[in-house]
């Protein structure tokens with residue numbers, strides 16, 4: 001009897017998700033680098049219809065894919081959609097691919113959206129998890145970040161969400177100019193006290209084309225230095241660890257494995273996901289190859305493309321083995337569970353050099369057990385540099 005062939009080193013057996021990008025926001029935050037547009041009072045119907053059609057148009061290209069493990073509504077502000085519009089998109093996904101019983105269905109929402117929303121209606125439409133953009137629990141910082149909510153409404157939004165959804169995540173932005181370790185520690189503890197079982201903690205970045213990026217270039221805002229940021233990162237690890245919310249990825253913390261983002265784990269594990277909506281990215285594995293899709297960024301162009309081609313893959317590109325291997329390594333090392341190096345070798349055709357790995361193990365930045373390489377919390381701070389050094 002011959003041995004069963006090893007499973008492919010990437011693909012839907014590592015998870016299969018659907019990412020839906022809703023590109024509109026009530027107002028655009030000055031630090032935001034996502035593909036976003038002002039909502040104004042436009043009719044959301046045509047874009048909802050295009051997204052539903054885009055999901056269906058993926059099917060002929062991927063006939064072997066089973067039911068979805070997760071659906072993630074991100075943006076932009078997908079919470080601007082009505083429950084029946086979620087229903088339209090989810091119905092398209094269910095009819096086209098199927099959605100597994102108990103699948104994770106996440107919706108990103110800002111605190112004021114949560115306070116305005118029909119939470120029960122969203123839950124009935126299928127949403128199981130709310131990811132709330134709290135960003136800060138200090139009113140002055142919220143004003144600096146250009147947010148339209150205050151700390152009290154953020155706290156109220158979290159408490160209402162916790163009453164309805166089995167899983168709630170809150171986003172916070174730290175390493176803001178002038179933020180001290182003591183003030184961040186107090187704010188983080190206030191956030192932990194809200195009781196959400198998942199936290200996403202991001203350092204403020206100054207992307208070139210954003211108003212904040214331009215202000216930093218002019219010298220109007222002085223970003224925090226690297227060393228001070230690293231200190232806050234370490235403090236963040238200590239405070240969250242002590243509170244029973246350890247990091248399971250560079251920026252993500254959960255109270256238990258059940259509250260880890262199953263959708264994001266698909267990205268970090270090298271699974272497959274369909275990306276629909278303007279500017280959405282996808283990764284689909286078929287016929288031994290892996291394809292990267294990127295939808296048209298402008299909503300009008302996206303809708304025209306879906307209508308004309310009835311094919312959301314548009315210009316999907318087949319990735320080269322080295323591109324796949326590098327991406328698997330980069331994403332895998334972000335996650336606390338790490339990556340099985342045999343998967344990298346199977347794709348790249350050569351092992352990751354052990355002497356290079358040992359350098360990082362000696363520094364206390366990585367650990368290896370069998371073929372599983374993972375970074376320590378200190379190493380995760382340097383994940384990008386370590387990935388670059390180990391990349392095939």
Ligand code: SF4
Nearest residue numbers: 025028029032075076
């Ligand atoms: S609400 Fe979120 S997606 Fe929209 S502009 Fe602000 S940060 Fe960007």
